[in-house]
Amino acid sequence: MIKAVLTGHSKGLGAGIAEALLTRGAAVMGIARSAAADAKARHGDLLHEVALDLSDLGAAADWLATPELARFLKGAETALLINNSGVVSPIGPAGTQDAMETAHAVSLNVAAPIMLAQAFIAAADGIADRRILHVSSGAARSAIPGWSVYCATKAALDHHARTVAADALPGLRITSLAPGVIDTDMQAQIRSTTEDQFVMRQRFVALKEEGQLASAQACGERLVAYMLGGRFAADPVTTLSEVG
Numbered sequence: 001m002i003k004a005v006l007t008g009h010s011k012g013l014g015a016g017i018a019e020a021l022l023t024r025g026a027a028v029m030g031i032a033r034s035a036a037a038d039a040k041a042r043h044g045d046l047l048h049e050v051a052l053d054l055s056d057l058g059a060a061a062d063w064l065a066t067p068e069l070a071r072f073l074k075g076a077e078t079a080l081l082i083n084n085s086g087v088v089s090p091i092g093p094a095g096t097q098d099a100m101e102t103a104h105a106v107s108l109n110v111a112a113p114i115m116l117a118q119a120f121i122a123a124a125d126g127i128a129d130r131r132i133l134h135v136s137s138g139a140a141r142s143a144i145p146g147w148s149v150y151c152a153t154k155a156a157l158d159h160h161a162r163t164v165a166a167d168a169l170p171g172l173r174i175t176s177l178a179p180g181v182i183d184t185d186m187q188a189q190i191r192s193t194t195e196d197q198f199v200m201r202q203r204f205v206a207l208k209e210e211g212q213l214a215s216a217q218a219c220g221e222r223l224v225a226y227m228l229g230g231r232f233a234a235d236p237v238t239t240l241s242e243v244g
Contacts, residue, residue, distance in 0.1 A: 002026035002228070003076035005069065005120060007054060007113070008085035010036040012184035013135065016220025017082055022046050024224070029072045032085070048072060054085055054112035055104050064115060070123040079124040080227060083113035083157070084135045088150045088186050092197045102149050109153035114160055121172060133227055134161055134176040138239070141178075146198040158237045165236040173233035179223060179240045183213035 004021050008014035009030030018036065021028050022043040030036060031050045040047050050068070054060050073079050086109045090097035117132055124130045139147055140154035161176035181187065181204075190204045207213055222244040226232060231243060 001076055002078045002080065003029070003073055004080035004082065005029045005031065005072070005116070006080075006082045006084060007031045007116065009039075009049075010034045012186070013179065013182055013216045013219055013223075014084045015039065016216035016218070017084060017223055018047070018220070019217065020221045020224035021080075024228075026080075027072075027076075029069075054116075055108040057107050057111055057115070060112055060115060064119045069119055073120075073124050073127065076124070076127055078129040078131070078228075079120070079127045081116060081120040081132045082135065082223075082227070083116060083133070085112065086135065086153075088147070088189060090149055091146050091190070091193050093146060094148050096197075097149060105149050105153055109150070110156045113157060117160070117164065117174075121169065128171045130172045131227060131232055132161075132164070132172070132174040133223070134158075134174075136176040136178045136237070138178045138180075140176070144200065146193075146200070161236040165233070174236060175233040176237050177223070177226075177240060177243070178238075179214075179219050181207055181213050182216055182219050183208070184216055187213060 004026050006014060006018055006028055009018040010032045015036060018028055018030055018039055022039065027046050029048045029050060031052050031054065033051065033053050035049055052059060052063055087105050089105065090101035113134055120132065134157040136157050137154040139151045140158045144151055158176040161174045164174045187204065191208060193201055195201055222240055226244045
């Protein structure tokens with residue numbers, strides 16, 4: 001049986017990933033601040049929800065110290081971790097970014113996924129097929145004005161994947177994948193910024209107006225198909241356009 005741990009499952013790309021997994025009969029542990037009522041109604045006990053703000057690292061550490069993760073993964077033939085939760089804020093030139101927003105972004109985008117990866121590897125010990133996917137971004141590989149925090153945090157996930165892959169742990173595969181531009185709340189937030197905050201704003205407005213944003217559902221389906229396929233993690237850092 002496939003069992004998947006997925007952060008940010010209740011909306012956006014996370015909801016698309018959850019639906020693709022659940023329709024395949026995979027059991028999903030969704031970790032988010034809010035519940036996914038529609039998915040729960042459709043899939044029942046296949047979806048196990050954990051209400052947790054992953055940017056609260058103390059609360060995350062307390063939860064990871066419980067046996068809940070290991071209990072969920074018990075009996076899995078394939079165990080998956082998809083670190084999807086993340087934020088793009090704070091947006092703005094260096095020197096204008098709020099300190100608390102910066103701390104929140106680093107906690108949610110970097111510390112929480114690495115903590116979950118560590119706990120998942122340990123909890124899934126003995127499962128022959130363990131797979132971790134960090135949802136990264138093209139911003140990890142390009143310097144984008146106004147996004148210094150977002151770029152840095154996503155680059156950290158890329159390098160985490162590279163170094164864990166270098167550990168060559170038995171049965172463990174990991175990749176950090178940039179899914180492309182998706183029609184989510186994050187894109188709406190980017191379009192709501194000012195030119196002073198984000199000089200590339202108009203490019204993202206044009207992507208929406210020209211219908212060039214992928215749907216969360218279609219992207220989630222492609223991502224899951226890749227993650228369950230035999231080519232998963234052939235490269236520890238990749239993009240969905242390259243593999244799916």
